[in-house]
Structure formats: structure tokens, C-alpha cells
Amino acid sequence: MSSETLKIPQATAKRLPLYYRFLKNLHSAGKLRVSSAELSEAVKVDSATIRRDFSYFGALGKKGYGYNVDYLLSFFRKTLDQDELTKVALVGVGNLGTALLNYNFLKNNNTKISVAFDIDEAKIGSTMSGVTIYHMDDMEKVLEELGISIAILTVPAPYAQSITDRLAKANVKGILNFTPARLTVPATMRVHHIDLAVELQSLVYFLKHYGVNEVEEIEE
Amino acid sequence: MSSETLKIPQATAKRLPLYYRFLKNLHSAGKLRVSSAELSEAVKVDSATIRRDFSYFGALGKKGYGYNVDYLLSFFRKTLDQDELTKVALVGVGNLGTALLNYNFLKNNNTKISVAFDIDEAKIGSTMSGVTIYHMDDMEKVLEELGISIAILTVPAPYAQSITDRLAKANVKGILNFTPARLTVPATMRVHHIDLAVELQSLVYFLKHYGVNEVEEIEE
DNA sequence: AAAACATTGTTATCCATTTCACATAAAACT
DNA sequence: AGTTTTATGTGAAATGGATAACAATGTTTT
Structure with a gap:
């Protein structure tokens, strides 16, 4: 393996x-x-x-x-395993989720959002950028059918932990977490955070407190 | 200062x-x-x-x-200077830019997208989430009027460097760069990258090559 | 074919960050 | 009031990562 x-x-x-x-x-x-x-x-x-x-x-x-x-x-x-396509699920089709759907990950990496989940009845059943949106109630079932083990999380913060727990049970191994919540996960899972507010704010902090030109570049 | x-x-x-x-x-x-x-x-x-x-x-x-x-x-x-409001400009009102406009930075941080720029005539002059969208041609002028020194960059990659050069001239000191381009900037500027494709791909890499549960959490 | 050049791979060093472990001191309890 | 508990702040050690510098070795030029 x-x-x-x-x-x-x-x-x-x-x-x-x-x-x-x-x-x-x-x-x-x-x-x-x-x-x-x-x-x-x-x-x-x-x-x-x-x-x-x-x-x-x-x-x-x-x-x-x-x-x-x-x-x-x-x-x-x-x-980098670019020969095989890596399928990813999007959980939460709000503003940010929609933007990510349109973002073409395939172009650079052989990685694709293959399915999305939401609770908004208006969206369920429709497709956006060629991706079908399912009801969150069907998440576990669909994920296992498709054999997906990576999820992008773009739901409102208060739901993040409970959805993560469900993802863990559905055998998801990696989460790209865009919510501000710091997730508790089993040791078998891996979480990468992209915390937009923190990124912006830390940039502000650096500019105000560090002599500009002190440091060249900082990687995320 | x-x-x-x-x-x-x-x-x-x-x-x-x-x-x-x-x-x-x-x-x-x-x-x-x-x-x-x-x-x-x-x-x-x-x-x-x-x-x-x-x-x-x-x-x-x-x-x-x-x-x-x-x-x-x-x-x-x-x-963290939360008492004074920090004004930020959004450059590029595409999918991701729009999502960020709707993202409420104010809620957690005293930081606000105060103005946006694009080249799409259909958007220019309109407001989204209460933010007016100006033509990119007016960028330098508007930025200086508003005294803005931080920009969020969400334009197509090929334009990123030339727009960055203009931002530098307009006295912008910090850029939150969502494009895949690695920007060349004067030593007086600071760039933080959020590279979505890289984040996703490195998550994929970690899951495949590191014994899951090897490491607990990684920050961005 | 020899001399001059370019650029790697790596050793040794440096720097930043995390973590351990515990003396210290305040708080809570009896 | 004295004893026990709690949890900080930090010196020292450990880890992790970046960089300088250069010997080794292949390339290019003449």
C-alpha cells in the first residue's frame, strides 16, 4: 500500500x-x-x-x-502519483465551496473534485462545473461508493466538528479544512488548515510589527 | 510608527x-x-x-x-491592533475573489475589504457585499486616496506579476497572494502565499507516502 | 586533449522552533 | 495556618530546517 x-x-x-x-x-x-x-x-x-x-x-x-x-x-x-487521478469530495457548497468547484485543480495536478455535498435543497441534484451535488444525508453512502478518502471542508464553523466525525467514520483520511474550527480527529487522519482570517491577520501583524524588509518571503 | x-x-x-x-x-x-x-x-x-x-x-x-x-x-x-480597522483591497473579482468578498473578515478580525478592482465592465461600478468595484486602470489612484497598504490578489496567474509591480508602486506593503505565481517584490514588501493547488496536492502526497498517524497536525 | 568552466551533492554549520521537565508561586483545601 | 494541588514561566535539550561553502565531477571551449 x-x-x-x-x-x-x-x-x-x-x-x-x-x-x-x-x-x-x-x-x-x-x-x-x-x-x-x-x-x-x-x-x-x-x-x-x-x-x-x-x-x-x-x-x-x-x-x-x-x-x-x-x-x-x-x-x-x-x-507525486500524477498518473492516477485522485478524487476529492467537497463538503459545503457555499461561496467558498463554489469558488473551489470552479477552480481547476486538474489543470496543474491530477486531482479532481468529483462530488459535492450540501443541505440546501435548491442545490441538491444539480451539477456545478460538472460536479453533482448530493444531500449531506447521503454523504457516507456516496463517499464509500466512490472510494473517496480526501475531503475539502467549507461548511459553517459550527458544523465542522460533527461533519468531521462523520467523515472519519466514512473512512476519509485527509481533510483540507477551510473553516476556522480546529478539528479533533483520530490519529489515522490528517488535517491541513487553510485559515483565511488568520492568514490575513498575521500579514497585518507582520507589516505593523516587523520592520518591513526584515524578512523576504514566508511560506504558508 | x-x-x-x-x-x-x-x-x-x-x-x-x-x-x-x-x-x-x-x-x-x-x-x-x-x-x-x-x-x-x-x-x-x-x-x-x-x-x-x-x-x-x-x-x-x-x-x-x-x-x-x-x-x-x-x-x-x-x-493585534484590533482597535483600529485595517482596510484591504481585493484585486480580481472572479470566483475566488467573490467568495472572499462575502467572507466576513470583520467578524473575527477588525479587517475589512474596503474596495475591489477588476477589468470586467459588467462588474465595474457595481457593489458586491457593500464593496464598490473599480476598474483596474484606476487602481493606483483609488488605493492612494483610501490609504490602503494591503491587497488580496486573486487574478489569473499570468497577470499576477505585472499587477504586483503596480501595487508596489502604489505603496502597497503586503500582499495575500492566491495565485500560483511566485512574485518578485521589492524588499520593502511582504507576500504571504495561499496556494490552493499546492495545499491539496501536498495533502495527497502526505497521505500516500507517510504512514498515516505518523504526525498529528500540520499547520499551514 | 587539455584547460577552463559550471553546477551538483553533501558536510558542517547555523538558526528557529518545539518540547521536556521542574523550580516557583499562587490557589484551594482541610 | 499549614498542606496539597495546580499551573505558570523558563533553562536546557532536542528536533527540524535552511544555508554556506566547497570538493568532486561532468561539460564546454579552445
């Missing part, structure tokens, strides 16, 4: 999709080779960090030359 | 808005005191980390008692 590759540092793992995207750009632009220095300029990550990141996967480059774009690209495609 | 307080670690600064939000919840719920252990359970941050974070601001608690909710809340209100 889980390809127990050597454990890559989390910070590195978070940068992989970024590298992959830029490699695709380079490929489309017809570039054949790239150095860590060039890549660094494009993705705004120190070149030594890039080399270190790549090195966890072995020697992918050639000294004095750099990296072969095609080779690197196909390597990352395998590593 | 910039209250040159002792430099709080960045990781701490990013958690402050989170603490603030939960303290508000506790306050609404009528709680008078709270311990770092309780808070830890609620925000999913180790209690020692919470105590350390608070300690950068001095001794806010009392041994054997914990923290007084009201005191802590008013302290953070000052620290």
Missing part, C-alpha cells in the same frame, strides 16, 4: 508540488535543462535548499550541467 | 490571531479563566508552546491559576 519511501522532511514534501508545477512550465516552454539557480529564481526558494530537496531522492542531476527537465518531470510525476 | 516591540518569533506571530479568536469564543461563553492546557486542547497547539508564546509578552498568567480571559483578551486586542 503506502509506498514507504525514505521519509522526506515535511518541509520538502510541501515544496514538491511547487517544483512540479514549475517544471511543467519549463517543459511547455521547451526548455531542456535547468539549474538549481534558475529554478531558485523562479520558485523563490534558495538554490541550496532545492538541491538538498532533490537529493533526498538520489542524484537527479549532473554536475556541471544541471537537471534534465524531462527526466526530472517524469520523476516527479511518478513521485 | 511601527511599534518596534521585541521581536516575536515568526511562528509565534502566526499563532496570535488564532489565540485571539479562541479567547473571544471563551469570553462569549462566559469563561473567566483558562489554563494553557485547556487552550491547547482547543487550538491544537502544545501547551508548552502556548506558554512560551505568551511569555514573549511578559508574565500574563498567574501560577496555580492560569490566565484571566478578559485580561488576556484585552491584551491581545491591543497587540
